[in-house]
Amino acid sequence: MAMPTENSPVKSPRRSFLRKAALAAAGGLTLHRVVNSPKASAAPALPDAPGNEIVRMLADLDAALARSPDRRRWVMVVDTRKCLGCNACTVACRAENAVGPAGSYRWVRRIESGRGEWIADTFKPANCMHCDNPPCAKAVPEGMIRKRPDGIVELDYTRLKGPYARAAAAACPYNAIHIEDGRAFTEGTPAVQPYEQVEFREYGRTWRRGELVGAARKCHFCLHLLEAGMLPACVSTCIGRAMYFGDAGDSKSLVSELLAKNRAIRHKAELGTSPRVYYLAEPFATTPQAACTNCHY
Ligand code: SF4
Ligand code: SF4
Numbered sequence: 001m002a003m004p005t006e007n008s009p010v011k012s013p014r015r016s017f018l019r020k021a022a023l024a025a026a027g028g029l030t031l032h033r034v035v036n037s038p039k040a041s042a043a044p045a046l047p048d049a050p051g052n053e054i055v056r057m058l059a060d061l062d063a064a065l066a067r068s069p070d071r072r073r074w075v076m077v078v079d080t081r082k083c084l085g086c087n088a089c090t091v092a093c094r095a096e097n098a099v100g101p102a103g104s105y106r107w108v109r110r111i112e113s114g115r116g117e118w119i120a121d122t123f124k125p126a127n128c129m130h131c132d133n134p135p136c137a138k139a140v141p142e143g144m145i146r147k148r149p150d151g152i153v154e155l156d157y158t159r160l161k162g163p164y165a166r167a168a169a170a171a172c173p174y175n176a177i178h179i180e181d182g183r184a185f186t187e188g189t190p191a192v193q194p195y196e197q198v199e200f201r202e203y204g205r206t207w208r209r210g211e212l213v214g215a216a217r218k219c220h221f222c223l224h225l226l227e228a229g230m231l232p233a234c235v236s237t238c239i240g241r242a243m244y245f246g247d248a249g250d251s252k253s254l255v256s257e258l259l260a261k262n263r264a265i266r267h268k269a270e271l272g273t274s275p276r277v278y279y280l281a282e283p284f285a286t287t288p289q290a291a292c293t294n295c296h297y
Contacts, residue, residue, distance in 0.1 A: 056254050057231055057246055064247035065229060070149035073249035074221055076235075077258050078125055079280040082242035085110055085123035089234035089243060093127075096222065096233035098200040100209055101185050103178020105219040106234055125234070125243070127219035128153060128176040129267065129275030139171035140164045151276050152221050154203055157212055165216035172218075173268055174275075182213040221245070 064072045085108055093099065093106040106127040114120050130153045137145035137153070144160045145168060147153055160168060169177040184196040199206045201224040222232035230236070235243040246255035258264075264278040 053241055053244070053254060054231070054236065057235070057244065058229070060246045060250065060253040060255070061226065061229060061231065064250060064253070065226075068149075071249060072150040072247050074130070074151045074226070074276065075246065075248040075255055075259075076127075076130075076221070076232075076277045077244040077246075077255050077264070077280060078277065079242045079244070079258070079262075080122055080124055081280065081282065082240045083108070083123040083125060083238075084240045084242075085121065086239060088237050088239055089125055092233040092237035093219070095195075096200075096225075097202065097220075098196070098198055098209055099217070100180070100196065101183050102181040103217065105176075105217070124279065126174065126176075126267065126277070127234070128172075128221075129174055129273065129277045130219075130221060132274035132276065133272055135171045135173060135271075135273060136168040136177060139167045144168070152223055153218075154220065154223075155216055155218065157203065157207065157215050160216045161214040165214060168216050173271055173273065177216045177218045180209060180212040180215050180217050182210050 064074075087108050090104060090106050090108060094104065097105060099105055106125065109124045109126065111122045111124060112119060113122065130151055132147070132151070134145065134147065134153050137147065140160065141164070144156050144164055145153060146156070155168075165177075165179050169175075169179060184192045186193045186196055197208070199208055201207070202220055203223065222230075222234075225232060232243075232245050235245045244255050244258060246253040248256055248259065250256060258280060259278060262280040263282075265281050266275045266278055269275060
């Protein structure tokens, strides 16, 4: 599939922050009405609401999982025009993957642009970019960081520790890797809470944070959920429907459609990393509040 470039045409209009919030709220109301309507039957017609996109992404996921891994091309697409900066995705990721205070698999950066009355906020969620040409892998002995056939960059938790973990973290231009230190958020309180001591599943195995002290950790595209036919936690949790995930190798998938119809930017693509996370952005704009986000993502 021909991937979009930074010069691809854009059809979506710019929306202000308040407009984003209103749209998200409207989507939520629509869903609520359908679920609670007395007319709702056991199998209601799906509304024209953000939920439809979840249904479609799940169908895309099923289709992708029916193909061999080397015929899938997992990508994440972030529509920055719809992100509200709420960080629900960050919380969902922490809970799903038992990420402690040493770092985060995911973060949402706030970018302020414009001057005077023309101030605009843009929010940019980010995580490991699952680079096709990952600098982290080149910084450590072969096999400690592997690129899977479906595109996910996988860490060997048993070997990528200590100086190797630090070398991988230093090599990542996106600051996507942190080092597990085993601490808990509730340390120093009367009791470390059980939800901080849960087991979690990554790379085909169950882990506890204590056994990963000194190891490199990062986003794994929620591989364990994908294998179970579920979307990554950050995608299914997003209340603004700004997060998308799917197979860009399938020209009929929702992510392929979004990439074909919008201007998509990849962060620091000029480094040659070939990141697998795409940001849908405004058209090249001339208004003062939009001008900075033409380039600064
Ligand atoms: S974003 Fe960083 S950790 Fe992820 S694949 Fe690229 S270089 Fe490696
Ligand atoms: S894909 Fe999973 S691991 Fe990666 S940022 Fe989203 S929730 Fe976290």
